[in-house]
Amino acid sequence: MRILTDPATPARLALPQTVRVVGVVFLVVAALGKLPAVFAIPAGLGDMAVGVSAPFVTPRLARGTHWSGALSFNIMGLVDLVVAVSLGFLAGVGPSPLPHVTPTTAPVALLPLALIPTTAVPLAVALHLVSLARLRAAARTPATVGRAVAAAG
Template sequence: MIDVPFYVWVLTLAGTAGLVGTAGLVLYRGAERAGLGWRRAVGLGVGSAVLLGGWFTASGVIAANGWYLNRPGRLPGLPITFAAVLVVLLAATRIPVVARALAAPGMLSRLELPHTFRVVGVVFLIMMALGHLPALFALPAGLGDIATGLAAPFVARRIAKGTGRRTAVRFNVLGMIDLVAALSLAILIGNHVLDVTPSTQAITQLPLALIPTAAVPLLFTLHITSLWRLAALGRTRHVTTSGVGAGLGYR
């Protein structure tokens, strides 16, 4: 087991807690703006935060028992977990009350805000400096996350002003590419397809295991949902230009 410094634990747990809390707040605000009422809005916001927090906790227990470690004869835990959680989260966006909240006015800009916590990707650079992660993984993953996290509030602000559609598309596409590249490198290096030293074993253990198994599926879902909303906006703008119907608006 790798000895992870206390401050890396603090950064990782603070980032994941912030991500969960902000996602819950985004759904609460969306439900409120959608006219679902204060009680249902609170229920959706708190309920989603509790469920997401529950999975983060469960994933921590799984990691603590070594079930994400790459071992001969065992199915790769990280990609399977990522895919399973992503499918569940995408399916959850189709639940009627969630779908209404996600379609509320102003939701597109709010969906970008949780990405701010990706600045916690600095932990990859720290672990690289300590000799626990390879530069081939840590540099693109860490720098990509930090750049995305720093850009998120500015992108959200532009969208809220109604001037950031193209910026939002680029932000979400590049954000997804960053996540896919980081996860792919982690898997390839962890399974010695790319043989570098050190390996990416550190991200199969706590606290870093929380990032690919819980945080990344949630962030990916936010990106996909944002692109769905942008596509819907584009279709409605086309109809409006033709003189039929009304636009969705960015806010």
């Protein structure tokens, strides 16, 4: 539990999101005609945006700057994951996929792509949620609370 209270924890939680630049795989597979663009474009571009922005967020957090960009980064990362999973499910192979697209997202249920929704997505969600909780806790430090009370009084 001590590691979560370490001031460098938010930076440690943001850095692994850099790996999400591999979201370009969704775009490549869609270009090969194996995934629907309605899923691959938002999922691929969203993952790439989060992955590219992670190295810019990490140094600021490592310096102890609880900068509002960290909040935006984590929210953007969570929204991307929700959108990607939702579109992947809706454009899937169920009895009535919505929207009706060809091809479907069936390749995401096969290895190696199946590792993304089964392991990478839950890990990324956990990192974002713990990071948000840590940022919230840091915002409630006694110095911050004292300044807020002084400003209100």
